[in-house]
Amino acid sequence: MGQATPRDKAATLETLYTALAGCDSAxxxxxxxxxxxxxxxxxxxxMESDFRQHRQRDNRAQGPRPLPPAQENKSNEKLTSAESVLLFVALHRPDLAQFxxxxxxxxxxxxxxxxxxxxGLILAESENDHxxxxxxxxPLLENEDERNYIYQLLTRELSFEDPVQAVNECIRRIFEQHLKGAQQALEERILNANSGNPEQTRALHHERIRLRxxxxxxxxxELPT
Structure with a gap:
């Protein structure tokens, strides 16, 4: 951009951001x-931060995208995974998602x-208080399938009697699923451990106890009191 002033540079980048925002591929x-x-x-x-802010400004100016008619009848689908429930709560209760x-x-x-x-995107944004x-x-959604899915979640009503309890139950399920995988991997390591290395064997068994x-x-x- 040669001898362009910072203001000229910013204006040019804003124009490029507008064009780039139309690209669905992250x-x-x-x-x-x-x-x-x-x-x-x-x-x-x-630059990444500026681009994200640019997309957010555009989205606010345009307002929420209407849900395509062909997708509307899917808004009553059950939330079948713990992750989907956490997504749903995060969209309706951003204050809880911060935790x-x-x-x-x-x-x-x-x-x-x-x-x-x-x-994972929500976690990353929450980590930075964004x-x-x-x-x-x-602005972080990659395609129309993801956009339709998010707007379907937005059309549902938050019907949990205790959203915090629902969130913690989902966290428990996700944690136990991760823990199960970790335990299976550990048992494989114990099975293949060198029997001539008692320190390694002892450490693996201690890890087994810790995971249990x-x-x-x-x-x-935990919400602040």
Whole structure:
């Protein structure tokens, strides 16, 4: 951009952000942002933050997208996974979702599944105190399937008598699923452990005991009193 002033540079980037916002692929967007950061000698993380704010401003100006008629009849589908319930609560009660990051670990989630990926995004935003509900999530959605799914969740009413209890029950289920995988992996390690290394064997058995105890101590969100 040569001798352009900072104001000229910002205006040009805003124009490019508008064009880039139309790209559904997060991978492609990331590659373009990498190239822009290199060409303009701009800090990559700062550019990512500016781009996200640009998309959020556009989304506020445009208002929520209407739910496609073909998808409306799906809004009564049951929330079948713990992750889907946590997503649902996060959209309707952003104040509760702020506590997710204090309790849920990213490694407990499966990012290859839609609910796991979306919940992971909420965790990441909550960790940085950026979570404000659907306005925060919308710019991070990768395709129309994810957008339709989120808006379907928004059309449902929050009917839990005790949302905190529902959240903690879901966290318990996710934690136990992760713990089960960790225990299975540990048993495999114990089975293949070198019998001539008593210290390693002892450490593995101590880990087995620790994991068993954790099952009876599932994490929970705790609201300030």
């Amino acid at each position: 991978i492609v967007r990331g590659e373009y942002l990498d190239e822009l950061a290199h060409l303009t000698r701009t800090d990559r993380s700062a 997710y990051a204090q309790t849920i670990e990213h490694e407990w989630l499966d990012p290859s599944k839609r609910d796991g990926r979306l919940l 979570w404000e509900g659907v306005e925060t999530l919308e 105890r954790l099952k009876h101590q599932p994490p929970q969100i």
